[in-house]
Amino acid sequence: MPEDGRNGSQPLSHTVQYRVIYGDTDKAGVVYYGNYFRLFEIGRTELLRCRLDLPYSRLEEMGVIFPVVEAYARYKASAHYDDLLEIETCLENNTKVSISFSYEIRRGGKLLVSGLTKHASVDPTGRLIRIPQAILEGLAAR
Amino acid sequence: MPEDGRNGSQPLSHTVQYRVIYGDTDKAGVVYYGNYFRLFEIGRTELLRCRLDLPYSRLEEMGVIFPVVEAYARYKASAHYDDLLEIETCLENNTKVSISFSYEIRRGGKLLVSGLTKHASVDPTGRLIRIPQAILEGLAAR
Amino acid sequence: MPEDGRNGSQPLSHTVQYRVIYGDTDKAGVVYYGNYFRLFEIGRTELLRCRLDLPYSRLEEMGVIFPVVEAYARYKASAHYDDLLEIETCLENNTKVSISFSYEIRRGGKLLVSGLTKHASVDPTGRLIRIPQAILEGLAAR
Amino acid sequence: MPEDGRNGSQPLSHTVQYRVIYGDTDKAGVVYYGNYFRLFEIGRTELLRCRLDLPYSRLEEMGVIFPVVEAYARYKASAHYDDLLEIETCLENNTKVSISFSYEIRRGGKLLVSGLTKHASVDPTGRLIRIPQAILEGLAAR
Numbered sequence: 429m430p431e432d433g434r435n436g437s438q439p440l441s442h443t444v445q446y447r448v449i450y451g452d453t454d455k456a457g458v459v460y461y462g463n464y465f466r467l468f469e470i471g472r473t474e475l476l477r478c479r480l481d482l483p484y485s486r487l488e489e490m491g492v493i494f495p496v497v498e499a500y501a502r503y504k505a506s507a508h509y510d511d512l513l514e515i516e517t518c519l520e521n522n523t524k525v526s527i528s529f530s531y532e533i534r535r536g537g538k539l540l541v542s543g544l545t546k547h548a549s550v551d552p553t554g555r556l557i558r559i560p561q562a563i564l565e566g567l568a569a570r
Numbered sequence: 571m572p573e574d575g576r577n578g579s580q581p582l583s584h585t586v587q588y589r590v591i592y593g594d595t596d597k598a599g600v601v602y603y604g605n606y607f608r609l610f611e612i613g614r615t616e617l618l619r620c621r622l623d624l625p626y627s628r629l630e631e632m633g634v635i636f637p638v639v640e641a642y643a644r645y646k647a648s649a650h651y652d653d654l655l656e657i658e659t660c661l662e663n664n665t666k667v668s669i670s671f672s673y674e675i676r677r678g679g680k681l682l683v684s685g686l687t688k689h690a691s692v693d694p695t696g697r698l699i700r701i702p703q704a705i706l707e708g709l710a711a712r
Numbered sequence: 713m714p715e716d717g718r719n720g721s722q723p724l725s726h727t728v729q730y731r732v733i734y735g736d737t738d739k740a741g742v743v744y745y746g747n748y749f750r751l752f753e754i755g756r757t758e759l760l761r762c763r764l765d766l767p768y769s770r771l772e773e774m775g776v777i778f779p780v781v782e783a784y785a786r787y788k789a790s791a792h793y794d795d796l797l798e799i800e801t802c803l804e805n806n807t808k809v810s811i812s813f814s815y816e817i818r819r820g821g822k823l824l825v826s827g828l829t830k831h832a833s834v835d836p837t838g839r840l841i842r843i844p845q846a847i848l849e850g851l852a853a854r
Numbered sequence: 855m856p857e858d859g860r861n862g863s864q865p866l867s868h869t870v871q872y873r874v875i876y877g878d879t880d881k882a883g884v885v886y887y888g889n890y891f892r893l894f895e896i897g898r899t900e901l902l903r904c905r906l907d908l909p910y911s912r913l914e915e916m917g918v919i920f921p922v923v924e925a926y927a928r929y930k931a932s933a934h935y936d937d938l939l940e941i942e943t944c945l946e947n948n949t950k951v952s953i954s955f956s957y958e959i960r961r962g963g964k965l966l967v968s969g970l971t972k973h974a975s976v977d978p979t980g981r982l983i984r985i986p987q988a989i990l991e992g993l994a995a996r
Contacts, residue, residue: 589754589757591750591753591754591757592753593749593750593753607735608733608735611733611734611735612731612733615731615733615794625794626794627793627794651769652757652767652768652769
């Protein structure tokens with residue numbers, strides 16, 4: 429952490445492994461393009477659980493959910509059956525009512541797919557709400 | 571209805587078409603074995619809607635749901651990408667608290683996959699309930 | 713076609729219907745965000761088949777495939793179980809080695825989700841190739 | 855191994871964990887019935903890899919694949935979002951041209967779903983072949 433006390437230069441990130449199954453692939457022999465969004469979900473869920481101690485199921489109990497409002501993926505190379513992938517998720521800057529994550533999926537260090545998701549902070553009725561203080565503190569304390 | 575008063579010799583059935591997409595297939599170039607259960611769902615839903623005028627969403631509003639308690643599939647031949655499949659669903663005998671469907675998936679008359687699902691009749695809390703009279707009448711009136 | 717001979721002011725588009733099943737939804741009661749990319753595939757496949765008379769399976773036989781290199785979705789409102797959705801797909805400008813589609817998914821005229829996919833033109837070995845003349849003519853003749 | 859030289863009384867089994875994601879669930883708030891077949895695939899793949907040192911991808915390279923010819927599941931209780939499940943897979947008796955697996959999916963010791971899959975032994979062209987000796991020895995040596 430630099431002398432002046434700033435933090436945040438270090439983005440919060442977390443990496444999990446994922447083994448590709450037959451059910452993820454399509455007839456081209458590679459992971460179906462839409463299935464990477466499942467891997468993104470695994471990535472951000474485990475970041476919340478492991479780095480912020482905030483399982484998404486607990487957020488739901490607190491009355492806040494984070495539905496996806498935008499999702500993007502860029503496919504550079506293909507993941508294949510039985511590949512052991514690394515899913516690296518970074519917490520991007522959040523506003524008072526939204527939060528974003530970026531993703532990089534690699535196999536043995538080689539970048540295959542990168543992506544982004546943006547999530548709104550809403551209550552169970554779907555109304556936009558401020559991200560609860562407990563969560564903001566978790567995000568800030570990283 | 572024949573003179574002797576028998577009915578029911580004719581099982582209630584309904585056929586819908588389904589076009590296989592990339593997302594249904596796996597690296598073997600055929601529909602992934604678990605994805606046929608999606609096709610079974612399409613089959614029984616459209617039978618309820620089209621033959622009994624009982625959209626499943628209306629059943630839910632009536633306070634009864636039919637979770638799957640058993641599912642079975644037998645794979646005789648493969649469905650491929652872009653195949654136009656016929657999903658034939660038959661309503662099998664029901665008890666007071668359960669209902670069963672059988673399925674045959676064909677391509678151009680050739681049988682590819684057959685299956686069965688059995689469903690319990692439960693209320694929204696998951697408690698076993700008698701199938702509502704309105705539904706039984708729909709089933710009987712076929 | 714206007715007097716000055718310009719065409720192309722009219723984008724090529726095609727609309728298909730899709731009925732949401734249980735298997736598309738998640739515990740929030742809405743279509744899972746990653747499953748819309750299946751709907752995008754249905755949309756572009758049927759545009760190629762119905763408007764250009766170019767089933768994707770025929771393109772594969774011609775030795776050209778169009779893997780997705782970028783995919784984007786913006787979620788404005790949720791699709792629910794049993795909704796009958798309209799998937800409108802537009803062919804966007806293509807380069808010599810890539811082609812793009814845009815999507816709008818509606819329920820009863822209300823826009824729920826919009827999206828984009830960009831596809832490279834490659835041969836079966838994955839090497840970038842020019843889009844075959846027959847396809848370009850199909851695209852131009854629209 | 856007991857003195858009398860019998861073996862095989864102990865079925866070969868293997869257990870892996872699986873964390874349920876949003877993408878596995880449906881609007882009933884539980885894992886979609888068809889998605890358990892993905893978990894069965896994870897179970898049998900890891901049994902082959904971890905207990906027999908036979909990754910399925912290696913079997914493919916050896917020229918033998920094991921397409922599913924029958925699949926069955928019995929649903930006793932529901933798995934929910936974020937549940938950490940145990941998938942226990944047992945190798946059942948094999949014939950010369952087929953192999954079967956049974957499955958039990960638990961949460962904290964409670965049985966939720968049990969199942970069975972039967973697989974044919976075929977070559978890449980789909981012709982039924984004897985299970986290769988190397989695999990039979992792996993199965994016998996357990």
